[in-house]
Amino acid sequence: MKFPRIFTLSVLLSLLAPAIAAGGPGLTVNAYGRSHVSLNGKWSAIPDLYDQGRRMEVYKNRTPQGNTDFYEYSFDTGCLRLDVPGDWNSQTPELKYYEGTVWYARPFEARAIPGRRSVLHFAGVSYRATVYLNGNEIASHEGSFTPFEVDVTDFLSSDGKNFLVVEANNRRTPDAIPAESFDWWNYGGITRDVLLLDLPERHVSDYTVRLAPGTSDIVEAEVVLSKPEGGVPVDVAIPSLKSKVTLTTDADGRATGRFRAKGLKLWAPGAPVLYDVVVASPADTVTERIGFRTLGVDGTKILVNGRPEFMRSISFHEEIPQRRGRACTMQDAVQLVGEAEALGVNMIRTAHYPQNEHIVRLAEERGILLWEEIPVWQGISFTDSATLAKAQRMMTEMITRDKNRCAVAFWSVANETRPSPERDRFVKALIDTVRALDSSRLVTAAFDNIGYDKKSGTFTGADNIPSLLDVVAVNKYMGWYAPWPLDPEKCVWDFASGKPLLISEFGGEALYGQSGSEDIASSWSEEYQERLYRDNLAMMSRIPNLAGISPWVLYDFRSPFRFHPLNQEGWNRKGLVGDRGDRKKAWHVMHDFYMSKKNGAQ
Numbered sequence: 001m002k003f004p005r006i007f008t009l010s011v012l013l014s015l016l017a018p019a020i021a022a023g024g025p026g027l028t029v030n031a032y033g034r035s036h037v038s039l040n041g042k043w044s045a046i047p048d049l050y051d052q053g054r055r056m057e058v059y060k061n062r063t064p065q066g067n068t069d070f071y072e073y074s075f076d077t078g079c080l081r082l083d084v085p086g087d088w089n090s091q092t093p094e095l096k097y098y099e100g101t102v103w104y105a106r107p108f109e110a111r112a113i114p115g116r117r118s119v120l121h122f123a124g125v126s127y128r129a130t131v132y133l134n135g136n137e138i139a140s141h142e143g144s145f146t147p148f149e150v151d152v153t154d155f156l157s158s159d160g161k162n163f164l165v166v167e168a169n170n171r172r173t174p175d176a177i178p179a180e181s182f183d184w185w186n187y188g189g190i191t192r193d194v195l196l197l198d199l200p201e202r203h204v205s206d207y208t209v210r211l212a213p214g215t216s217d218i219v220e221a222e223v224v225l226s227k228p229e230g231g232v233p234v235d236v237a238i239p240s241l242k243s244k245v246t247l248t249t250d251a252d253g254r255a256t257g258r259f260r261a262k263g264l265k266l267w268a269p270g271a272p273v274l275y276d277v278v279v280a281s282p283a284d285t286v287t288e289r290i291g292f293r294t295l296g297v298d299g300t301k302i303l304v305n306g307r308p309e310f311m312r313s314i315s316f317h318e319e320i321p322q323r324r325g326r327a328c329t330m331q332d333a334v335q336l337v338g339e340a341e342a343l344g345v346n347m348i349r350t351a352h353y354p355q356n357e358h359i360v361r362l363a364e365e366r367g368i369l370l371w372e373e374i375p376v377w378q379g380i381s382f383t384d385s386a387t388l389a390k391a392q393r394m395m396t397e398m399i400t401r402d403k404n405r406c407a408v409a410f411w412s413v414a415n416e417t418r419p420s421p422e423r424d425r426f427v428k429a430l431i432d433t434v435r436a437l438d439s440s441r442l443v444t445a446a447f448d449n450i451g452y453d454k455k456s457g458t459f460t461g462a463d464n465i466p467s468l469l470d471v472v473a474v475n476k477y478m479g480w481y482a483p484w485p486l487d488p489e490k491c492v493w494d495f496a497s498g499k500p501l502l503i504s505e506f507g508g509e510a511l512y513g514q515s516g517s518e519d520i521a522s523s524w525s526e527e528y529q530e531r532l533y534r535d536n537l538a539m540m541s542r543i544p545n546l547a548g549i550s551p552w553v554l555y556d557f558r559s560p561f562r563f564h565p566l567n568q569e570g571w572n573r574k575g576l577v578g579d580r581g582d583r584k585k586a587w588h589v590m591h592d593f594y595m596s597k598k599n600g601a602q
């Protein structure tokens with residue numbers, strides 16, 4: 001829910017209590033495609049270790065008026081300045097390990113314009129955000145990796161001079177998602193773009209445009225207007241194909257329909273085709289590049305456009321290792337997606353959370369499929385109904401943001417969660433949420449409770465969730481966390497049989513440039529990692545329902561509990577590429593394997 005877009009003054013005054021900004025219908029779909037000004041750039045910042053800023057009302061940004069007046073803060077003189085988008089950890093040494101509150105502030109110019117709405121769009125703030133405009137608390141949001149918005153039209157000052165404050169807090173808590181411990185850096189701050197959208201009062205707030213099930217040139221569209229108003233004509237068109245339909249809204253301001261797009265070429269991995277799709281109501285026109293493809297499962301195969309596609313995947317975190325900071329710009333996306341592409345992938349697992357839209361859109365432009373997930377990572381509070389509601393909201397925000405991205409093939413609901421009645425209930429509820437929101441994609445989850453069963457002589461595991469999924473994924477660290485119980489060439493797998501199985505993680509650590517024995521894990525050598533890759537690929541070739549592979553991980557990444565003083569120094573070294581961008585020996589093993597798969601090897 002966000003602020004209703006029309007306020008009378010009295011309603012406004014009674015609503016000076018904060019709104020909870022959330023996703024779902026409250027998000028403007030395709031925010032980057034709307035008329036907007038960027039509020040990126042240098043922001044003033046005050047770290048607030050003891051959380052005293054609220055008591056001191058720093059968000060009011062007062063300046064002393066008389067001789068006896070003083071305030072113990074200022075966003076002006078000598079204030080810390082931080083780049084937005086950007087994490088605070090990498091911008092100043094004092095904040096490298098900081099977990100707490102930082103007050104961000106900046107002025108901007110904007111006036112309310114009759115007939116238009118001004119909407120603040122935050123692409124991502126880590127982890128909790130409270131937003132204040134001109135001294136009023138106007139919104140709050142929890143979750144680092146999904147966007148939120150607030151309509152600020154009625155809060156803009158009449159002289160056009162506005163002061164925006166964001167209280168960002170990244171303290172880890174047991175009820176959060178992810179919870180208190182996770183294997184990546186807890187970057188804090190306004191880590192993604194901030195946009196001020198300029199929308200017509202009656203605008204197109206949401207649309208879904210995709211292929212109708214079972215067809216290859218029938219496009220189905222659902223459009224929602226910002227006001228519940230019936231009888232409004234809405235056009236959906238693909239001008240380059242000269243195809244168009246005019247729909248009419250129902251009383252809720254919603255219109256649905258289909259049209260034939262003759263000559264439509266499908267988007268496919270490695271052969272991306274995107275069309276300018278125009279959605280127009282009498283008051284608003286929005287254009288977005290959209291691709292069309294079909295997805296399905298046939299037994300143990302994953303089908304894209306009706307053809308089996310083996311997933312040659314890689315995972316990465318939203319991190320630029322060389323900068324020791326969060327990836328946040330299109331240039332960063334070019335680096336990450338480009339390095340994935342060089343490996344020969346047709347899919348990226350964006351681990352372990354929805355990554356920024358630059359990454360998602362670039363992957364789609366380059367013809368790379370995507371797996372997206374929310375950070376339900378290991379130790380979530382499965383017994384807490386508020387945590388479940390949070391996960392469902394994050395899922396809704398992610399799907400709302402990316403439902404028109406044909407590159408997204410998989411929504412993943414959980415990573416390495418251990419079976420229990422509470423966990424089963426939680427994950428099942430999330431699966432139901434995903435299916436209710438989007439029936440057009442494959443639902444998956446990654447499991448690590450698979451082991452070698454001596455009695456049956458197979459790798460197997462018991463879990464209630466896989467039967468609810470379209471595609472089952474397994475993280476398995478043979479040769480690293482688990483010793484080989486038998487020769488890799490002799491391993492037999494029996495898990496999720498009859499369904500497509502992805503190995504969604506495997507790997508081991510190596511320090512770039514370190515040579516040592518290929519037989520000794522504690523050599524942390526490139527040779528050991530290289531051998532581990534060869535052994536794992538040999539094992540995987542014997543998994544009957546294998547539908548794809550996603551090694552862990554593209555780049556070494558920062559993780560506070562990777563303590564080894566010589567080999568890790570705060571880095572998880574499972575990267576195929578080191579923290580300075582050097583490709584390790586195992587990179588070549590994977591690259592050769594993907595090239596041979598690409599060229600048709602079974």
Ligand code: GCB
Nearest residue numbers: 183415416475505552572574
């Ligand atoms: C996993 C997790 C991943 C970790 C990885 C590791 O299973 O899913 O987030 O980073 O193992 O390196 O241990």
